[in-house]
Amino acid sequence: MFNKIGLKLIVAVGITAIITIGIFAYFNIQRQSNALLSEVERHANQLSETVKSSTRYDMLLNQRERIDKTIITIGQQQGIRSVRILNKMGEIIYSSQKGDVGEMVDKKAESCYACHAANQPLERLPINQRTRIYKTNRDSSRILGIITPIYNEQSCWEADCHAHAKDKTILGVLDVTTSLADVDNEIQRGEIEIVIFALAAIIALSFILGFLVERWIDKPVNELLKATDQVGVGNLNYFIKEKGNDEIGKLASSFNVMTQKLSEARMQLFQSDKLASLGRLAAGVAHEINNPLTGVLTYSSFLLKRTEGNPEMQEDLKVIVRETKRSREIVKSLLDFARQSIPKKGEVSVNEIIDQAVAVVQNQLNINQVKLEKRTDKNLPKITADSNQIQQVFINLLVNANDAIGKAGGTITITTSAISLSPYGVAQIKKATCPKRHNLVDNEFKIEGVPSIKLKAKFNGQEGLIHLDPVYGRRAHQYFKTFDENKKLSVFCPQCNISLIEENSKCPKCGSPLFSIEVPGESNFQACTMVGCDYQKWDSIDEAGKKEYIEIKISDTGCGMDRDELLRIFEPFYSTKGQKGTGLGLAVIWGIIDNHNGSIKVDSEVNKGTVFTLRLPMKQR
Amino acid sequence: MHSNKNILVIDDEQVVLDAVKKILVSENFNVEESKDATDALKKIDKHKYDLILCDIMMPDIDGFKFLDELNHRKNDTPVIMTTGYSTVENAVNSLYKGAIDFIPKPFTVEELLNSIFRGIKYIEVQKKISSNNVSKHDPTLAYVPCPTKYFRLGYASWVSIEKKGSALIGITDLFLKTISSVLDIQLMKTDEEIIQGNPCAQISSTDLLTHSVLAPVSGRIIETNQELQKNKTIIEKDPYFEGWLYRIIPNDTKYELQRLISCSSDRI
Numbered sequence: 001m002f003n004k005i006g007l008k009l010i011v012a013v014g015i016t017a018i019i020t021i022g023i024f025a026y027f028n029i030q031r032q033s034n035a036l037l038s039e040v041e042r043h044a045n046q047l048s049e050t051v052k053s054s055t056r057y058d059m060l061l062n063q064r065e066r067i068d069k070t071i072i073t074i075g076q077q078q079g080i081r082s083v084r085i086l087n088k089m090g091e092i093i094y095s096s097q098k099g100d101v102g103e104m105v106d107k108k109a110e111s112c113y114a115c116h117a118a119n120q121p122l123e124r125l126p127i128n129q130r131t132r133i134y135k136t137n138r139d140s141s142r143i144l145g146i147i148t149p150i151y152n153e154q155s156c157w158e159a160d161c162h163a164h165a166k167d168k169t170i171l172g173v174l175d176v177t178t179s180l181a182d183v184d185n186e187i188q189r190g191e192i193e194i195v196i197f198a199l200a201a202i203i204a205l206s207f208i209l210g211f212l213v214e215r216w217i218d219k220p221v222n223e224l225l226k227a228t229d230q231v232g233v234g235n236l237n238y239f240i241k242e243k244g245n246d247e248i249g250k251l252a253s254s255f256n257v258m259t260q261k262l263s264e265a266r267m268q269l270f271q272s273d274k275l276a277s278l279g280r281l282a283a284g285v286a287h288e289i290n291n292p293l294t295g296v297l298t299y300s301s302f303l304l305k306r307t308e309g310n311p312e313m314q315e316d317l318k319v320i321v322r323e324t325k326r327s328r329e330i331v332k333s334l335l336d337f338a339r340q341s342i343p344k345k346g347e348v349s350v351n352e353i354i355d356q357a358v359a360v361v362q363n364q365l366n367i368n369q370v371k372l373e374k375r376t377d378k379n380l381p382k383i384t385a386d387s388n389q390i391q392q393v394f395i396n397l398l399v400n401a402n403d404a405i406g407k408a409g410g411t412i413t414i415t416t417s418a419i420s421l422s423p424y425g426v427a428q429i430k431k432a433t434c435p436k437r438h439n440l441v442d443n444e445f446k447i448e449g450v451p452s453i454k455l456k457a458k459f460n461g462q463e464g465l466i467h468l469d470p471v472y473g474r475r476a477h478q479y480f481k482t483f484d485e486n487k488k489l490s491v492f493c494p495q496c497n498i499s500l501i502e503e504n505s506k507c508p509k510c511g512s513p514l515f516s517i518e519v520p521g522e523s524n525f526q527a528c529t530m531v532g533c534d535y536q537k538w539d540s541i542d543e544a545g546k547k548e549y550i551e552i553k554i555s556d557t558g559c560g561m562d563r564d565e566l567l568r569i570f571e572p573f574y575s576t577k578g579q580k581g582t583g584l585g586l587a588v589i590w591g592i593i594d595n596h597n598g599s600i601k602v603d604s605e606v607n608k609g610t611v612f613t614l615r616l617p618m619k620q621r
Numbered sequence: 622m623h624s625n626k627n628i629l630v631i632d633d634e635q636v637v638l639d640a641v642k643k644i645l646v647s648e649n650f651n652v653e654e655s656k657d658a659t660d661a662l663k664k665i666d667k668h669k670y671d672l673i674l675c676d677i678m679m680p681d682i683d684g685f686k687f688l689d690e691l692n693h694r695k696n697d698t699p700v701i702m703t704t705g706y707s708t709v710e711n712a713v714n715s716l717y718k719g720a721i722d723f724i725p726k727p728f729t730v731e732e733l734l735n736s737i738f739r740g741i742k743y744i745e746v747q748k749k750i751s752s753n754n755v756s757k758h759d760p761t762l763a764y765v766p767c768p769t770k771y772f773r774l775g776y777a778s779w780v781s782i783e784k785k786g787s788a789l790i791g792i793t794d795l796f797l798k799t800i801s802s803v804l805d806i807q808l809m810k811t812d813e814e815i816i817q818g819n820p821c822a823q824i825s826s827t828d829l830l831t832h833s834v835l836a837p838v839s840g841r842i843i844e845t846n847q848e849l850q851k852n853k854t855i856i857e858k859d860p861y862f863e864g865w866l867y868r869i870i871p872n873d874t875k876y877e878l879q880r881l882i883s884c885s886s887d888r889i
Contacts, residue, residue, distance in 0.1 A: 283706060287678055290705030293727035295636035301729040302644055321729065328727050335708060346872060347814075347841055382812075 005221065006213040010206050017205050021198040029194060033187040040144055040183055041131050047074070048148040048176045051083055062161040064094075072096050081143060081177040085150070088172055133180065141181035148174040220248040227255060236263035257443050267588060282334040289331055297324045333359075348387040350416055350550050350616070351376045357394035358414075364402055369409035376416045383550055383618050389592045390616075396589055397554045397612050404558025404610060415553040418618070423541040424473035426549075426599070426615075429453060429525055432470075433518045434493035434500060440517060442467060447476050448601075449567075449590075453517065456494040459487060465494060472525070472538050485532030491515040501529065509535045548618040549598075555611040561604040569602065626741060627651045627668065631661045631687070632676040632703075637726075641674065644730050645737065658682035662690060670698050672740045675720075677704035677711055688718040699740055699747075703728070709818035712835065713880045716775030716818075723775075723818075723835070735830045742799035743776070765794040768861055772881035774818070774837035779861070780881065782874060787843065790821070791865040792834055792856065800826040803853050808845050808866060815840060815869065817877050822866055838877045840869035 051074055058066040067085075075083045075096020085094040090105040132145045149170045157166040164171055223240055230238035236259050243249040243256075300320040307313045358372060365372055401412045432440040432453050442454035445467045452467035457480070464480025466489075483489075491500045505514040505526075512530040514537075519525050523540035561569065569586050593600045597617050604610040628650050630641050638654045645652045653670070655661035658679055665673075677684035684702055691700065702715035707725030715723050721743055722736045749763045773779045777796040781789045797803065807823040815821040821836035846865050849856055856864035871877070 283708075286707075287705040290707070290726040291634040291637055294634075294705070295640050295727075297727040297729055298637075298640035298644060298733065301731065302640070302647070305730055306647075324727065325729075332707075335706075 004218075006210065006218045009213055009217075010210050013209050014202055014206050017202045018198070021201060025191075025194040025198055029187065029191050032190050033183075036183050036186060037133075037144070037180075040178065040180065041127065041146065044131075044144060044146045044176055044178050045127055045148070047080070047178075048146055048174050050074075051176065052148060052150060052174055055085075060155055060159045062159070062163065067094055072098075079178050079182065081179050082175075084175045086173050086175060088168075088170065093172065141179055142184055143177050144180050145175060145177040148176070150174060216244070216246070217248070220244065220252065224248070224252060224255060227252075227259075231259055231262070236266060253444065260443065264591065267591075286331045286335050289327075293324060293327055293331070297321065297328070300324060345384055345386045347382045348385050348390065349380065349382050350385075350390070350552060351378070351380055353387050353391050354394055354414055354416065354552070357391050357398060360391075360395050361398045361402065364399065365412070368402055368405060368407060370402055370405050371409075371411045373411060373413045375413065377418060380416055380418055380550055381548075381618055383616055385596055385616060386592075390596075393589045393592050393614070394552075394554070396586070400586075401554060401556035401558060401610070404556050404560070406558065410557035410609075412554065412556045415551075415555075417551050419549050419551045419615070420546050421549055421615075422546050423538070423544065425471065426547070427472040427538065427541045428599070429470040429472070429517075429519055429538075431520045432525070433520065434496065434498055435518065436493065436496050436498055438493050438495040440493070441470075445478070447471075447478065448474075452478070454494055455500065455515075455517075456492040456497070458490040458492065459483070466491075468527075472541060473534075473536055475534060475536075479531070483531040485530075487531045488512050489529050489531060491529060502526070507533060507535045509533055549615040550618060552614045552616070553611055554614075555609060557609045560606040560608050560610055561602075562606050566602055566604055625651075626671045627653065628737070629653045629655065629661060629664060629670040629673045631655045631658060631673065631679070631684075633657060633679045634676075637676070641733065644733060648734065648737075650737075658684075658687040658690070661687065662694075665691070665694075665696060665698070671744055672737065673698055673700045674737070675700055675702055677702055677715065678706050685714060685718055688715070688720060692719060699743055701736055701740055709816060712818040713774065716777075716835075717880050717882065721776060731830070735832055738830065739796075739799040739832065743795070746795065746798050764798045765861070767793050767884040769885040771861070771884040772837065772878055773884055774835055774881055778821075778834050778837045779884065780837040780871075780878075782871075782878075783868075786870070787868050788838060788840065788871045788874065789865045790815075790837060790867045790869060792822075792824070792860055794860045796834070797857055797860060800824065800830070800832055801828045802826060803856060806849065806853060806856065806866075808850070809842060811842050811845060813842050815842060815867070817880075834866075837881055838869070838871050838874060840871040842867045842869050844868035 051071065054074075055067045055070055058064075058070065071083050071085070071094045074080065080096070082100070083094075083096045084092050084100060086105060087093050092100045092103050092105065095101050127146075130147045132147075133142055134145065135142055150172050152164055152166075152168045152171050156164045156171060157168075220242075223242065227238050227240050238259065239256050240252040243252040300317055304314060304317040304321055307317065354374070354376065358374070362372075398412065405412070428450060430441070434440060440453050440455065441451050443451045445452045445454065447467065447469050448471075450470055453470050455466050455468060456463060457466045462481070466480060467478040469476040492498065493500060500515040500517060502514050502516050505516075506512070507514055507528040507530065510528060510530050510533045512528055512533060514526050514535075515529050516524045516526045519538075523538065526537040528535040590600060593614060593616070599615045601613040602610065603613070628645055630638055630645070630652060631654075632638050632641070633656055635656075638656070642652045642654060653664060653668070655664060658675075659682060661673075661675070662682075664670075675684050675687055679687075682690070684704065688700060688702075691698065699721045700719070701722040701724060702711075702720040703724045703726055704711055705726040712723040712725070721740060724732060724736050746763050767773055767779045768781075771779045771781045773793055776793055779791050779793055781791075783789060803824055804827050805825040807825075809815065809821060815836040815838075817837065817839045818835055820833035822834040824832045824834060826832065845867055849864060849866065858864065
């Protein structure tokens with residue numbers, strides 16, 4: 001239960017909320033009850049003063065009955081528990097409760113102690129020292145008592161009764177007690193309210209937090225977890241689809257990139273492993289077959305030699321010898337294939353490699369009645385390449401073409417030619433950074449099969465992402481919204497927001513500012529900020545001048561592919577052949593051609609056919 | 622005609638033994654056979670053979686170990702290697718370890734006999750040297766050894782690295798002495814690739830046999846000897862200089878030269 005990150009967070013935040021709200025509530029209740037008590041205190045004090053002044057005159061006249069009545073009347077008011085007047089000895093002289101009169105109060109009792117601490121009455125005391133709060137028994141409500149001293153005045157000792165001498169300071173005390181039941185109820189209600197509020201706040205907080213945690217953390221984390229599990233069991237084709245733009249979203253993105261790289265690496269490994277084991281198998285088979293073949297070849301050629309006078313037998317024997325020699329060549333090519341697992345670049349003739357590849361698939365083509373047309377340029381120069389890998393590319397493409405044609409029969413045309421291309425429209429930005437070295441290449445957003453360059457653009461206060469076509473001069477950019485032409489954009493790094501606009505630079509075509517991105521190993525790539533302006537400049541590539549390529553076109557008259565399929569064919573594990581293929585072929589081909597700094601392009605039309613155009617540079621840079 | 626020659630055939634495959642024996646017996650050789658190298662070594666200790674035909678891929682002791690064993694016993698019987706796993710590495714390795722020839726399986730009667738006959742001739746040349754005490758220190762009476770600084774593949778072909786990085790390739794005099802007079806030489810064309818241990822030229826001799834010459838190094842041919850095309854005899858007159866076959870751009874001499882025999886060791 002506690003191994004869920006969301007729950008842990010909720011518990012942590014809940015505990016924090018309980019502590020803070022608890023402290024807040026405690027002080028709040030404290031303050032409230034203090035305020036209420038001091039209000040009651042003030043009220044009781046006022047009452048005491050009222051009793052004192054209203055009985056003053058009667059006292060001077062020594063009208064005891066009137067005093068009694070007044071006190072009883074006041075004592076009957078709601079909230080007032082008792083009103084008593086005590087003389088200096090502690091005897092109750094007047095009381096709202098009849099039975100009390102005449103009783104003595106112990107001066108050492110709690111309520112008297114404040115004044116009589118030193119057995120000597122003090123003269124003036126602040127109100128809070130004259131107040132006491134007590135309970136008569138455990139279950140009763142609290143009682144607030146206030147004692148007001150009655151001071152000796154001139155009119156007292158000059159009164160007719162002569163009851164008081166002049167040298168006395170205090171003549172007695174007035175003791176008023178009021179019940180705090182209402183106040184206590186009020187305080188209790190406040191306490192309950194605050195506890196309810198605190199509970200509600202904590203519950204609401206937990207629910208909101210739970211919801212957000214579920215939405216922002218649990219769900220994406222679970223998705224990541226699911227993805228890692230999938231990758232763990234070997235499904236490298238699993239992609240996390242919904243990604244936010246927060247850290248988890250970025251984690252998901254880099255996870256996707258990682259699995260993609262992993263699957264590419266595994267694919268290459270798988271392919272080379274397949275080749276290696278096939279090679280071992282071939283070598284074993286070659287050895288095993290060559291021994292019986294030796295028997296056949298030696299005996300038949302021996303017979304051929306011994307039957308020189310028998311032309312009829314010679315004819316038959318010659319067939320055996322010829323066919324055994326053919327078998328020998330097949331086994332030899334198997335052994336040659338076995339050595340392919342070691343990649344090695346050398347001078348190779350593309351035409352020769354095509355011939356070798358054709359020889360491998362010729363039988364398959366014959367079965368499907370596929371006609372093969374070769375229009376090769378006989379004067380093609382040699383290129384530096386790994387002939388085995390390039391042969392693998394051709395074999396793969398030919399097998400694909402054959403599969404696309406199917407049983408109905410058709411034509412595969414292979415054309416080779418030497419072409420010279422200006423880098424414009426061909427050279428590709430493979431690495432790109434902002435001045436702060438943030439990677440701008442977006443492996444997830446591909447334009448015509450190649451990773452695009454991600455930039456942030458602002459226009460009229462709106463901002464969004466643009467994906468730049470990485471091919472120099474091709475301009476199949478993708479904007480976050482549709483722009484009319486002639487709009488000037490501000491361009492930033494999407495990670496650090498640094499402006500990529502070059503100061504003091506002007507587009508020679510339209511005069512707008514230029515932006516530039518850094519290409520490691522090459523000079524900066526510049527382009528115009530105006531939508532629709534085609535100005536781009538890449539100095540180091542331009543300086544290298546036109547590049548010579550060998551172009552190989554392999555076209556078939558097969559079933560073709562629709563646009564959706566075309567977009568996906570270079571993805572690893574994407575296969576249109578169902579159980580028949582692994583879906584690795586074209587992805588591997590792409591890797592091989594890319595390693596040779598070449599390019600590969602597909603054009604296809606459903607039911608008409610597909611054309612693969614490969615370009616391999618004649619000189620490696 | 623070869624009744625005095627004893628040949629030991631070693632192969633773990635009975636059918637190969639039978640076939641080879643049949644062919645060699647028809648040419649009047651005395652043939653002994655062994656199904657493994659251990660048995661063969663026992664036989665060698667007891668008898669003296671003129672020539673050994675040995676398979677490479679055999680259980681326990683393989684052909685390479687067998688060659689090492691022979692060297693260890695200071696036995697100089699010429700060995701022709703053969704294998705069904707006929708890769709370049711095997712061919713070059715066999716020749717480096719002292720075999721005089723390499724025949725990939727499966728072979729025809731002609732291919733086998735050509736090699737055996739060259740082997741017999743080779744023995745005769747060696748005998749000529751040892752029978753003549755003077756020439757023991759100077760084999761030039763029997764054949765011209767290849768110049769120092771040259772490298773050779775087995776005893777058949779040589780390579781000489783030129784200063785500008787290219788290399789010359791040719792045939793040794795000893796190889797020419799093991800065949801009868803050269804009738805014709807078929808060369809590959811300029812710009813073609815030659816691969817170490819693979820045939821790079823065919824020589825037809827006057828006894829109507831054809832002999833494959835294995836390339837000593839790999840590379841791309843940039844020039845073939847035009848003089849040789851016009852006049853075949855210069856290869857016999859001056860096999861190491863005027864009679865070169867190809868000038869090539871070698872691929873990886875550093876690695877490949879390790880598996881060749883330096884000619885400077887021949888003169889000591």
